[in-house]
Amino acid sequence: MLRLTLKNLRANLSRLFATAIAVATGTAFLAAGLMITQSLSASVEGDAAIQYAGVDVAVLAPADQGEHRLDSLDASAMEDVLSTEGVDAAAGEFVAETAIIDSDGAAIRSRSQGRAWIEDDALNPITIDEGSPPTAAGEIVVDTETAQDGALVVGDAVVINTPSGEMDAEIVGISSFGAAPSVDSGGNVFMSPDWAQEILTGGHPGWQQILISSDTPDAVIAGLEGSLQGSPEVLSSEDFLTRQSETTEEFLSILSPILTGFALLALFVSGFVIYNTFTVVVSQRSQELSLVRAIGGTPSQVRRSLLLEGSLLGLLASFAGLGLGMGIARLIEYVLERFDVRLPGVGISINPRVILLTLLAGTLITVVSVMLPAWRAGSSRPVEAMREAAVDDSGTSSLRMYIGGFFLVSGIVLLGLNAFAASEWYFLAPGALLLFLGVVVGGPLLARLYGKLAGLLLRPSMTGRIAADNMVRNPKRTATTANALVIGLFLVTLVTVAGTALKDWIEVEIADLSESDFIVVSESVIPQELVDEIARADGVDATAPIRSAAVSTASGEAVLISGSDIEALQRTAGFSASSGSLDQVISGEGAAGSEVGGFAGPGGRHDGQGSGPFDPDAGQTDPEASQTDPDEPQSTSTDDTLSLIDPEGDIIEVPIVAQFQLSLDTIFLSTVVNDDLFAQIAGDQPVAQVYVRSASGEIEHLGTTLDSLTSGFTGVQVIPGNFIGQVIGQAIDFLIAAINGLLGLSVLIALIGIINTMNLSIHERRRELGMVRALGMTSSQVRTMVRIEGILIGLLGTIVGVASGAIVGWSVVRGITDSAVSLAWGRMSLIFAAGLVISLLACLLPARHAVKVPMLEAMAAT
């Protein structure tokens, strides 16, 4: 029997090639997913351990320390640390976005991070490959990858863009981090600690964390606790590393299920295709198998032979899939790189776990897929298979109809409940699952019904009629083939429908929250001349320049105070009181505090450690942002009075007389006073941002004007109103595209499935095809017949997939927004068209095969 199996594999290589492709494609995506996840987690986890290998004790900025510069320790903390007994060396860490600007004025890498150089060898994880460390202001060290991207060498003079604006620098060294080029995925720019304090901290010297090396860490921890101002956290090296990995694990816990999910999906879809292919292969060989049975092969021998064949095939194809997966992973890496996202660490690598998992999963799914056809083949009576099976009515029993129908209807009912019932989500998952089960169980019936209908519609044309009949010759097989397509298109439609509707909804919701037409912001300051020019620009209705400063209170806390022309602010940014009155604020007798709880702002915290590959970008647009922490709101309530210390050291009492309504525009403000009072409290401060309102109908024109006005000033940006809405909209669009790209792969596998099924069906019916050709069916009629059959299968999958995707998508969106949902008909018809094109493509090869079937076979006697 083993010899027969092996001979079969060899003899039927071309026939089994189709099966192998299905297995290999499925496993390839699994392998790619595993490889990327593995390399991410390995490098992220490993990196933190390497990065902080020499750290014995770490001092972290307290989680919430007033409203301003919440993520930094005061510069004086370093002195306290160094004077603590047992501390061998200490280094401050400070990370802020710093880009190297090329000659065209664009950043070489958009996400590169500036870091203070750690001078102590034990604490510093970075090695200098070339040149020397940065020691003086104006000297920087860049990582190898950035150097390569920008074709930079030691000695080059460059311009860097820092939180304090653009400045000249000279490259004195090229660095690397273990096997990786840089600590941060976007690249690194290192500078001496003193210079980093000056330019990275935006004028507020301090450290995000202080790393300490010591032989007596316990004593150091004891000595530090209580002696430091504020209440920073002091952590042992173990606690510190745990804290680090929590951040990265959080990130991985989101990413890896997504990747694994895609891999499983790919494998699941492949399962359908593999199962189908094998069913057809087995029925094709029914005569050969029945011969084996007739001459004395036992049923279990036949089954074993097929299972062995499946295992061998699965294993071989999984190997191919592994190789293919490497390619796919590299492709993903390359595509990400185009978007300036680099996978951290040394990149894609292959390890025994990935190999083992891929081979195991690929082989297992093949064997499972073969099991059913093999069992059937074994249990067939020897003569049975020698007969020609004409019409297979399997899978259309009434039991199946009832069960499938029940699933389908209850699924739709649950999804409807989810849409209309008060925001309870219990119904969504069961509803979607039931819908899916209904489609799978009821598939053959659906296919038959559909085939009958198509047959009626195509009745006038004999070729079309036969094609429709052929399609439902084996409803089960047709359904399985179509289902492979259903899964992919279902998900694509779901993501598109839900994503688009959510995007539209969010954009509208956010537009309501934003009133200003433009906000001009700067990473440092906006020069007064520019503020004046903006105010004078054509098409400007009103401007409200904002000055901000952190002011100490009598009790030693820091408070962020913003000063502006309150009436102009009302006009430009929709500044309004939610409680109290703004009258006294306008007259300079009081301050308006921020309302809390009205809007959970998107103010991401700077984690400051920079070891995560995706540092939140929050710092770029709101350098002075108040860090609104929803858990512990830093609110001021009316009736409070702030005792503020003015530049002369005198105390000014400022009563909080109102709370202002938080909107997207005013989220950057914390405690607002008028310009005069601000000058008393904080002295002469530069403008940090300007709210601009355009005269009616001038918005487009003004946008261009503002862009050209600000172009001469580095670090000054013009943000269109409803900026966040637009950003979110773009992000969702990108997500839809990215997810659909990945899902598209499953559609491709389904395409292979259709080709396989069609090819094998044709193989099965070659004698019949020979007969109709002899009877006078022309080649083009045969081709048309096969094409119609394939398109009918594809159309079935497309209709069911798009429809169920739309139903679930509608339910999701309706459940979230509680408002009428506009389905993305345009995009849906695109998906529909894509499904049809795929089916058309899938028919090309089978149609060619069908024409090549020799007519004379029909006449050959058995």
Added chain:
Amino acid sequence: MSTPTEEPRSAPPTQVKWAAQVINTYRIFGHDDTRVIALDNVTVGFEAGKFTAIMGPSGSGKTTLMQVAAGLDRPDQGQVIIGDVEISNLSEKRLTLLRREQIGFVFQQFNLLPTLTARENITFPLDLSGSKPDPEWMQTVIETVGLSDRLGHRPSELSGGQQQRVAVARALVERPDIIFADEPTGNLDSQSSAEILGFMAQAVAELGQTVVMVTHDPGAATYADRVVFLADGRIVDDIVNPTREEILSHMGTPQG
């Protein structure tokens, strides 16, 4: 048989109308060691309005002869004339259309499309060309074949004999110039065989149909007006109005 082939026995007399002719035809399969000469300079004509049987042992080339004569296969050398059309130079499409319009087929098996009913199977070739069956003729054929009450059934619901009758009806309904039947009774019991053969003979006698049948069954051949014997790709004998004994004796004749 060592007779030179310049004057074959079956050389067509001029007054006869030929439904199909095969002239000096060779058909060779394989190369070198596996080379098989299936038709070795065969010349034969099939008379219109007659029932001709082609007989011979396995591998004698009888099926090949039929396929070549029916335009299903092309000869390597020689001429094939169907009606009055020389088919060697016809395109595949023209040839297909010619088959559809002028030739009917009855095969040993795989005769019917399993998804179509008996009636649909009968009209299938007409449907392919988009023409309608002549209702009177259709009725005549169906009655002759005796299938009136089975027309709505699928092939799987018909017996083997009934299936072959449907196949014969299909061949007849398009009124082809010639019907080729390849072992039409090969899979049937003797009673069904007799029915089918009788029916084909009747179609020839009463409807003026031309039938060419390949068979290895001497009993079947007795229904024919003429039997052509093949061996090793050559025509070795040709008898008109054969009796069973004549056929058996010819089959027994050593060939060479």
